[in-house]
Amino acid sequence: MSVKINIEKKAQQLNKQFENRGRLLVKCPDRPGIVATVSKFLYDHDSNIIESSQYTSDPEGGAFFIRIEFHCEDLVNKREQMEKDFDMLASKFSMDYDFTYGNERKRTAIFVSQEPHCLMELLWEWQNGDLETDIAVVISNHEDSREIVESLGIPFHYIPANKDIRKQVEEEQIRLMKEYNVDLLILARYMQILTPEFVDHFPNQIINIHHSFLPAFIGARPYERAYNRGVKLIGATSHYVTNDLDEGPIIEQDIERVDHRDHVGDLKKIGRQIERRVLTRAVKWHLEDRVIVHDNKTIVFQ
Amino acid sequence: MSVKINIEKKAQQLNKQFENRGRLLVKCPDRPGIVATVSKFLYDHDSNIIESSQYTSDPEGGAFFIRIEFHCEDLVNKREQMEKDFDMLASKFSMDYDFTYGNERKRTAIFVSQEPHCLMELLWEWQNGDLETDIAVVISNHEDSREIVESLGIPFHYIPANKDIRKQVEEEQIRLMKEYNVDLLILARYMQILTPEFVDHFPNQIINIHHSFLPAFIGARPYERAYNRGVKLIGATSHYVTNDLDEGPIIEQDIERVDHRDHVGDLKKIGRQIERRVLTRAVKWHLEDRVIVHDNKTIVFQ
Amino acid sequence: MSVKINIEKKAQQLNKQFENRGRLLVKCPDRPGIVATVSKFLYDHDSNIIESSQYTSDPEGGAFFIRIEFHCEDLVNKREQMEKDFDMLASKFSMDYDFTYGNERKRTAIFVSQEPHCLMELLWEWQNGDLETDIAVVISNHEDSREIVESLGIPFHYIPANKDIRKQVEEEQIRLMKEYNVDLLILARYMQILTPEFVDHFPNQIINIHHSFLPAFIGARPYERAYNRGVKLIGATSHYVTNDLDEGPIIEQDIERVDHRDHVGDLKKIGRQIERRVLTRAVKWHLEDRVIVHDNKTIVFQ
Amino acid sequence: MSVKINIEKKAQQLNKQFENRGRLLVKCPDRPGIVATVSKFLYDHDSNIIESSQYTSDPEGGAFFIRIEFHCEDLVNKREQMEKDFDMLASKFSMDYDFTYGNERKRTAIFVSQEPHCLMELLWEWQNGDLETDIAVVISNHEDSREIVESLGIPFHYIPANKDIRKQVEEEQIRLMKEYNVDLLILARYMQILTPEFVDHFPNQIINIHHSFLPAFIGARPYERAYNRGVKLIGATSHYVTNDLDEGPIIEQDIERVDHRDHVGDLKKIGRQIERRVLTRAVKWHLEDRVIVHDNKTIVFQ
Known part of the structure; x- marks a missing residue:
C-alpha cells in the first residue's frame, strides 16, 4: 500500500540522516571531574557534542546525571571500540550508562x-x-x-x-x-x-x-x-x-x-x-x- | 495618614459610582417562565439589566440559578419596595434569593x-x-x-x-x-x-x-x-x-x-x-x- | 462503507436528539425591557430556556446581543408561527435576529x-x-x-x-x-x-x-x-x-x-x-x- | 529602619552563602573539544560544576554558547589566577567570556x-x-x-x-x-x-x-x-x-x-x-x- 511504503521510506531516510548520531546517558555518584572526563573521552573518540544536559540531585553527595547527543563520522564502525573503551572509564566512576544510536530506532x-x-x-x-x-x-x-x-x-x-x-x-x-x-x-x-x-x-x-x-x-x-x-x-x-x-x-x-x-x-x-x-x-x-x-x-x- | 485617606476617598467614590447598581441572585427549582418573570419584574421596577448569567443544573428537573446585575435610578429609595414586591414572586417559585447593592460593600x-x-x-x-x-x-x-x-x-x-x-x-x-x-x-x-x-x-x-x-x-x-x-x-x-x-x-x-x-x-x-x-x-x-x-x-x- | 454508515447514523441520531432544540440570536440597540420581552415571548410559545447569554457593548446607548437556546415540544410544527410572531416584535425593537434549529445542521x-x-x-x-x-x-x-x-x-x-x-x-x-x-x-x-x-x-x-x-x-x-x-x-x-x-x-x-x-x-x-x-x-x-x-x-x- | 536592616542582613547572608560560587559564560565559534577543554580547566582549578547549559546555533559551523555554574573553595583568593589562566585558553578558541561571582551582586x-x-x-x-x-x-x-x-x-x-x-x-x-x-x-x-x-x-x-x-x-x-x-x-x-x-x-x-x-x-x-x-x-x-x-x-x- 502506498501509505505504508511512504512511511517506510521516511523511516529509512531518518535512519540514514541520523546514522552518525549517538547518545550517551550516564548516572553515577556526583564527584568532581565527571564532565571533564566524559567530554574528553568523546573528543578523543572523534565525537562532537551536539546537545548536553546534566543534573545533580544534590550538590552535597547526590547523584549525577548526564545526557549527551553527539555526532561521529562513521559511527557504525567505531561504536564497538567506543563502548569498550567507555566501559573502563565507567567502572572507575561507578557509572550506570547507556549508548544508543540514531540508526537503531x-x-x-x-x-x-x-x-x-x-x-x-x-x-x-x-x-x-x-x-x-x-x-x-x-x-x-x-x-x-x-x-x-x-x-x-x-x-x-x-x-x-x-x-x-x-x-x-x-x-x-x-x-x-x-x-x-x-x-x-x-x-x-x-x-x-x-x-x-x-x-x-x-x-x-x-x-x-x-x-x-x-x-x-x-x-x-x-x-x-x-x-x-x-x-x-x-x-x-x-x-x-x-x-x-x-x-x-x-x-x-x-x-x-x-x-x-x-x-x-x-x-x-x-x-x-x-x-x-x-x-x-x-x-x-x-x-x-x-x-x-x-x-x-x-x-x-x- | 495620606495613604489611608486616599484609600477611603477611592472607596467613597466607588460607592457613589455604584449606588444605583444592584444585584439579584436567585436559586430555585427549574420550570418554564422564570427568566420571563424575573426580567419583567425588573423592567416593571425601572431597572435595566446590565449583565445576566444563568445556569440550569439539569434540563430535566434540575435547579435553576440566575445572577442579574441591574441599574436603577434612585435605587436607594426604591429598594425597600422592590424587595417587598419580589418576596411575593419568590414564594410562588420557591426561590432562594438575595439582593445586594453597589453602595454597600x-x-x-x-x-x-x-x-x-x-x-x-x-x-x-x-x-x-x-x-x-x-x-x-x-x-x-x-x-x-x-x-x-x-x-x-x-x-x-x-x-x-x-x-x-x-x-x-x-x-x-x-x-x-x-x-x-x-x-x-x-x-x-x-x-x-x-x-x-x-x-x-x-x-x-x-x-x-x-x-x-x-x-x-x-x-x-x-x-x-x-x-x-x-x-x-x-x-x-x-x-x-x-x-x-x-x-x-x-x-x-x-x-x-x-x-x-x-x-x-x-x-x-x-x-x-x-x-x-x-x-x-x-x-x-x-x-x-x-x-x-x-x-x-x-x-x-x- | 462501514465508516460512512456509522457517521451518518450518528448524525441522524444527533438530529433526532436535538429536533426540539432551537436557538435565537438577537442584535439590537440597547434599551430597557428587551430580556423581559424576549423571554416572555418564548414562554408564551411553550419554549423553555436551556441556556442564555447576553452582552451590552456599552451600558450608555450601546448595542445589545443575546443568544438563547431553548427547548420546545413539537418545534418542527410550531416554528413557522413562532418566526412570524417574532418578526412583529423584532421590528418594534429594531432587531436583527436569526432562528436556527437543532435538526438542521x-x-x-x-x-x-x-x-x-x-x-x-x-x-x-x-x-x-x-x-x-x-x-x-x-x-x-x-x-x-x-x-x-x-x-x-x-x-x-x-x-x-x-x-x-x-x-x-x-x-x-x-x-x-x-x-x-x-x-x-x-x-x-x-x-x-x-x-x-x-x-x-x-x-x-x-x-x-x-x-x-x-x-x-x-x-x-x-x-x-x-x-x-x-x-x-x-x-x-x-x-x-x-x-x-x-x-x-x-x-x-x-x-x-x-x-x-x-x-x-x-x-x-x-x-x-x-x-x-x-x-x-x-x-x-x-x-x-x-x-x-x-x-x-x-x-x-x- | 527595621525593614532596611533586615534586607541588608539577608543580602549579606546570601553573599556569604554564595561566596564560593562562580559562573562562567562563553561564546565562541563551534568546534570539537570546547566542552572537554573548559570542563578540564575547571577541574584543574578545583572547581566542581553545579549546573551547565550549552547551545550550538547550528551544528554546521555555528556559534557555541555555554553557561557553567561552579563551586570552588576559597574562590575569592583563587579567582584572579583562574581568570588569568582562562584568558590564554580563551584566545586559542576565540572565546568571548565572562566570569561572575556569587559574592558580587x-x-x-x-x-x-x-x-x-x-x-x-x-x-x-x-x-x-x-x-x-x-x-x-x-x-x-x-x-x-x-x-x-x-x-x-x-x-x-x-x-x-x-x-x-x-x-x-x-x-x-x-x-x-x-x-x-x-x-x-x-x-x-x-x-x-x-x-x-x-x-x-x-x-x-x-x-x-x-x-x-x-x-x-x-x-x-x-x-x-x-x-x-x-x-x-x-x-x-x-x-x-x-x-x-x-x-x-x-x-x-x-x-x-x-x-x-x-x-x-x-x-x-x-x-x-x-x-x-x-x-x-x-x-x-x-x-x-x-x-x-x-x-x-x-x-x-x-
Missing part, C-alpha cells in the same frame, strides 16, 4: 481498548515522522481499531481480555513482545489491569496515560470523581507503570480549565485532548532517551 | 500567619480599588504583618494561637468578627485549624487558600509531598471552608509547571505566585456575588 | 492545500460526533487528501489553482458551493489567495486559520519571521475572512511556548498543534451559533 | 513613571531575597513612589522629564548611574523615550517591559489597539532596549486570555498582572547570568 507496541484517540494521535505523529520509533504491533481487546492500524501496514492482534483469563492473555502478550522484539509498551487507554508478573517483565518500559492529574483521582472513573468534587481544572498524567497502581514515575502532566457547566461527558471530551498530547509528549521524550528514572521520579532532559 | 477580615504573600496581594488589589470590599480588620497569630497593615489604616489584632487555647482564641475572634461587623473571612495562609463550632458560625463565609491542587495533597505539607511524588505541575486551590478538611466547595484553582530541578524550596516560591493569584480571584468573585454554592460545588458566573 | 466545505493537519483534526472531531455539521465536500488544489476524505464518504474535488487561473477556479468553487448547498467554508490551511469577488459571496461564512498570533506576522511565512524576531511564544489565529488580508474578525487565538533551541522546523511542528485546536474551536463555536460579528470584532458566547 | 537602578505595579513586584521579590541584586537607586519622573521606596532604605531621585529637557535629564541620569555604580537599568513602566546616546551608554544593560505581545502593537497605546483589533489574548514582552523602538532582543513573553466583555480598562488591569510577572522573570534571568544576546535574539539558559 526503538520498537514500540501500542495497547489500546475501545477509545482510539490516543492511538490515533500516536499514529498521526508517527506518520509525520515525528515519533522516532518503529511501531511494531498494536494489541487490543477490541476489534475497533483493526482497520485503521492495518491500513498503515502495522500488524494488529486482537486478544480478548478479562480477569478470568488474565494469565493466558498476558502470556500471549509477552510472547508477542518477544516475537516483535519490542522495546517500549504504550498503554494508550488500555483498560485492563496488568499483573505484577507482566509489569516485572518490562521495567521502565511501559508508559501509561492516566486520565487525571495524579495523585488526584487514582484508580477508576476519574472524570466522574472530578465532576463530583467540582474541580475547576482537569488533567492527565503519563507515567511509567510499576506495581503500585498509578504510582509509577510521572513523565508528563497537563491540564485544561473546566467550569460548572461541564458535565461528565464534557470533561471526557476535554480530557481526550489533554490525554493525547500528554501521552505523545511522554512517548517522544522516552524515544529520544530524554527520560531517566531515579527514586520513583523522572529527570526529563527536554 | 462587604466587610472583610483577613487572617494570616507568618507568610505574608497572600495578604500583601489582597492589600495591593484593594489599594488599587480592584477589591470591592472594606477590609475591616486583620488578625494574626504573629506580629510580622502589623506594620504594613497599620500603615494602611487597618486595625491589626495579634492573637497568639495554639491548640491548647483554641477555644478562647476562637471566642475572641468571633467577638471581633461581630465588633467589626464582618461579612467575609479570608484565610490568607492562616495556619491554624478551625473548630467545627467556629466554622458553623460562618457558613460559606470563610474562603481559604490551600497550597495544592485539590484533591491532591489534602492536609499538611503539600509542597513536600508534591516534591516527593515527582509531579510535573503544582497548584493551589481556593475554597469555602467546611468541616471536612480541604473538602469544601472549590472556587478557583490554578497551576504552574515545575521540573526535576525544582527542590521543595523552589516549589514553595513558585507556589506563592499561584496562591496569591488564585486566592485573589476567588475573593473578587465572592465579593462581586459571582459565586453560588450548590451541593458542595460552586457555580461561578464570571 | 449547517453544511460545511473544507478547503485544504498540502498540509493535512487541520483537515484531519476537523474530520476526527466530526467522526466523533463533536462537530455539529454535515461535511458536504472537501476541495483541494492537491490530490494528497483524496484517499482519506473519500474513505469517509465525503466528496473530494481536486481543483488545481494558481494566480493565472484564479477567476475560473473561483467560479468553479462558487458553483460547487451552490451545488452542495454549503453554509460555511473552512480554510484549513488553504494556501491560495481569494479575490474580493469570492469573499463577497460569503460574508462571515469563511473561517480561516492563520499561523501566527495576529496582528503579529500578518501575511506570508509567519514562522520564519517569528524565528527571526526571536519570540518566546508562537500562536495561531482563527478569523472570518474579509477583504483585508488577515484583518477579519478574530474568533479564537492560542499560543505555545518556544525557546532559542527551536528552529523554524520546530516552530512549524509546534504550530501545527496550535493551529488544529484553534481552528477546531472556532468552527465549533460558529456551528453552535455562538459567534456574533460586530464592528469587525466577535462576541463569542462560550 | 549586580547593582540595579529602577526607572518608573506613575504606574507602580512593576516596581512593587520587583521590590517585593527583592525583599524576599528572590532577586539576586542590590537595588541601588530608583529614578522617577513622578513623586508617587518616593514613600514606599525610601521606606525600604533605597535612594529615590525625582527627575521631572519631558521631551524639551531630554538631554539634561539624561545627563543627570547617566551621572547617577555612575555615582551609584549601576550594572543594570530596569524600565519598570518608565514612559519616557530614551535617546540613542543614552541607550548606547548601556548596551544589553537596559531591560524594558512592553505592554503587548511583540511584535504586535509596537509603540504607544497597545491596550487600546488590542481592544480595537478584538484580540482574544493580550500579552507583555520584556526585552533589552536597543535603538530600534520595541525591536530589541526579547527575553520573555506571556499572555492572558480576554474576551469581548473586556473593555480597555479591563485589558489594562489584566495586563498589569502579565507585565509584572514577565518583567520579574526577565530581570531574574539576567541577574543570574542566564541570558546571552546573539544576533538580536536571546539564548536563555533557564
Whole structure:
C-alpha cells in the first residue's frame, strides 16, 4: 500500500540522516571531574557534542546525571571500540550508562481498548515522522481499531481480555513482545489491569496515560470523581507503570480549565485532548532517551 | 495618614459610582417562565439589566440559578419596595434569593500567619480599588504583618494561637468578627485549624487558600509531598471552608509547571505566585456575588 | 462503507436528539425591557430556556446581543408561527435576529492545500460526533487528501489553482458551493489567495486559520519571521475572512511556548498543534451559533 | 529602619552563602573539544560544576554558547589566577567570556513613571531575597513612589522629564548611574523615550517591559489597539532596549486570555498582572547570568 511504503521510506531516510548520531546517558555518584572526563573521552573518540544536559540531585553527595547527543563520522564502525573503551572509564566512576544510536530506532507496541484517540494521535505523529520509533504491533481487546492500524501496514492482534483469563492473555502478550522484539509498551487507554508478573517483565518500559492529574483521582472513573468534587481544572498524567497502581514515575502532566457547566461527558471530551498530547509528549521524550528514572521520579532532559 | 485617606476617598467614590447598581441572585427549582418573570419584574421596577448569567443544573428537573446585575435610578429609595414586591414572586417559585447593592460593600477580615504573600496581594488589589470590599480588620497569630497593615489604616489584632487555647482564641475572634461587623473571612495562609463550632458560625463565609491542587495533597505539607511524588505541575486551590478538611466547595484553582530541578524550596516560591493569584480571584468573585454554592460545588458566573 | 454508515447514523441520531432544540440570536440597540420581552415571548410559545447569554457593548446607548437556546415540544410544527410572531416584535425593537434549529445542521466545505493537519483534526472531531455539521465536500488544489476524505464518504474535488487561473477556479468553487448547498467554508490551511469577488459571496461564512498570533506576522511565512524576531511564544489565529488580508474578525487565538533551541522546523511542528485546536474551536463555536460579528470584532458566547 | 536592616542582613547572608560560587559564560565559534577543554580547566582549578547549559546555533559551523555554574573553595583568593589562566585558553578558541561571582551582586537602578505595579513586584521579590541584586537607586519622573521606596532604605531621585529637557535629564541620569555604580537599568513602566546616546551608554544593560505581545502593537497605546483589533489574548514582552523602538532582543513573553466583555480598562488591569510577572522573570534571568544576546535574539539558559 502506498501509505505504508511512504512511511517506510521516511523511516529509512531518518535512519540514514541520523546514522552518525549517538547518545550517551550516564548516572553515577556526583564527584568532581565527571564532565571533564566524559567530554574528553568523546573528543578523543572523534565525537562532537551536539546537545548536553546534566543534573545533580544534590550538590552535597547526590547523584549525577548526564545526557549527551553527539555526532561521529562513521559511527557504525567505531561504536564497538567506543563502548569498550567507555566501559573502563565507567567502572572507575561507578557509572550506570547507556549508548544508543540514531540508526537503531526503538520498537514500540501500542495497547489500546475501545477509545482510539490516543492511538490515533500516536499514529498521526508517527506518520509525520515525528515519533522516532518503529511501531511494531498494536494489541487490543477490541476489534475497533483493526482497520485503521492495518491500513498503515502495522500488524494488529486482537486478544480478548478479562480477569478470568488474565494469565493466558498476558502470556500471549509477552510472547508477542518477544516475537516483535519490542522495546517500549504504550498503554494508550488500555483498560485492563496488568499483573505484577507482566509489569516485572518490562521495567521502565511501559508508559501509561492516566486520565487525571495524579495523585488526584487514582484508580477508576476519574472524570466522574472530578465532576463530583467540582474541580475547576482537569488533567492527565503519563507515567511509567510499576506495581503500585498509578504510582509509577510521572513523565508528563497537563491540564485544561473546566467550569460548572461541564458535565461528565464534557470533561471526557476535554480530557481526550489533554490525554493525547500528554501521552505523545511522554512517548517522544522516552524515544529520544530524554527520560531517566531515579527514586520513583523522572529527570526529563527536554 | 495620606495613604489611608486616599484609600477611603477611592472607596467613597466607588460607592457613589455604584449606588444605583444592584444585584439579584436567585436559586430555585427549574420550570418554564422564570427568566420571563424575573426580567419583567425588573423592567416593571425601572431597572435595566446590565449583565445576566444563568445556569440550569439539569434540563430535566434540575435547579435553576440566575445572577442579574441591574441599574436603577434612585435605587436607594426604591429598594425597600422592590424587595417587598419580589418576596411575593419568590414564594410562588420557591426561590432562594438575595439582593445586594453597589453602595454597600462587604466587610472583610483577613487572617494570616507568618507568610505574608497572600495578604500583601489582597492589600495591593484593594489599594488599587480592584477589591470591592472594606477590609475591616486583620488578625494574626504573629506580629510580622502589623506594620504594613497599620500603615494602611487597618486595625491589626495579634492573637497568639495554639491548640491548647483554641477555644478562647476562637471566642475572641468571633467577638471581633461581630465588633467589626464582618461579612467575609479570608484565610490568607492562616495556619491554624478551625473548630467545627467556629466554622458553623460562618457558613460559606470563610474562603481559604490551600497550597495544592485539590484533591491532591489534602492536609499538611503539600509542597513536600508534591516534591516527593515527582509531579510535573503544582497548584493551589481556593475554597469555602467546611468541616471536612480541604473538602469544601472549590472556587478557583490554578497551576504552574515545575521540573526535576525544582527542590521543595523552589516549589514553595513558585507556589506563592499561584496562591496569591488564585486566592485573589476567588475573593473578587465572592465579593462581586459571582459565586453560588450548590451541593458542595460552586457555580461561578464570571 | 462501514465508516460512512456509522457517521451518518450518528448524525441522524444527533438530529433526532436535538429536533426540539432551537436557538435565537438577537442584535439590537440597547434599551430597557428587551430580556423581559424576549423571554416572555418564548414562554408564551411553550419554549423553555436551556441556556442564555447576553452582552451590552456599552451600558450608555450601546448595542445589545443575546443568544438563547431553548427547548420546545413539537418545534418542527410550531416554528413557522413562532418566526412570524417574532418578526412583529423584532421590528418594534429594531432587531436583527436569526432562528436556527437543532435538526438542521449547517453544511460545511473544507478547503485544504498540502498540509493535512487541520483537515484531519476537523474530520476526527466530526467522526466523533463533536462537530455539529454535515461535511458536504472537501476541495483541494492537491490530490494528497483524496484517499482519506473519500474513505469517509465525503466528496473530494481536486481543483488545481494558481494566480493565472484564479477567476475560473473561483467560479468553479462558487458553483460547487451552490451545488452542495454549503453554509460555511473552512480554510484549513488553504494556501491560495481569494479575490474580493469570492469573499463577497460569503460574508462571515469563511473561517480561516492563520499561523501566527495576529496582528503579529500578518501575511506570508509567519514562522520564519517569528524565528527571526526571536519570540518566546508562537500562536495561531482563527478569523472570518474579509477583504483585508488577515484583518477579519478574530474568533479564537492560542499560543505555545518556544525557546532559542527551536528552529523554524520546530516552530512549524509546534504550530501545527496550535493551529488544529484553534481552528477546531472556532468552527465549533460558529456551528453552535455562538459567534456574533460586530464592528469587525466577535462576541463569542462560550 | 527595621525593614532596611533586615534586607541588608539577608543580602549579606546570601553573599556569604554564595561566596564560593562562580559562573562562567562563553561564546565562541563551534568546534570539537570546547566542552572537554573548559570542563578540564575547571577541574584543574578545583572547581566542581553545579549546573551547565550549552547551545550550538547550528551544528554546521555555528556559534557555541555555554553557561557553567561552579563551586570552588576559597574562590575569592583563587579567582584572579583562574581568570588569568582562562584568558590564554580563551584566545586559542576565540572565546568571548565572562566570569561572575556569587559574592558580587549586580547593582540595579529602577526607572518608573506613575504606574507602580512593576516596581512593587520587583521590590517585593527583592525583599524576599528572590532577586539576586542590590537595588541601588530608583529614578522617577513622578513623586508617587518616593514613600514606599525610601521606606525600604533605597535612594529615590525625582527627575521631572519631558521631551524639551531630554538631554539634561539624561545627563543627570547617566551621572547617577555612575555615582551609584549601576550594572543594570530596569524600565519598570518608565514612559519616557530614551535617546540613542543614552541607550548606547548601556548596551544589553537596559531591560524594558512592553505592554503587548511583540511584535504586535509596537509603540504607544497597545491596550487600546488590542481592544480595537478584538484580540482574544493580550500579552507583555520584556526585552533589552536597543535603538530600534520595541525591536530589541526579547527575553520573555506571556499572555492572558480576554474576551469581548473586556473593555480597555479591563485589558489594562489584566495586563498589569502579565507585565509584572514577565518583567520579574526577565530581570531574574539576567541577574543570574542566564541570558546571552546573539544576533538580536536571546539564548536563555533557564
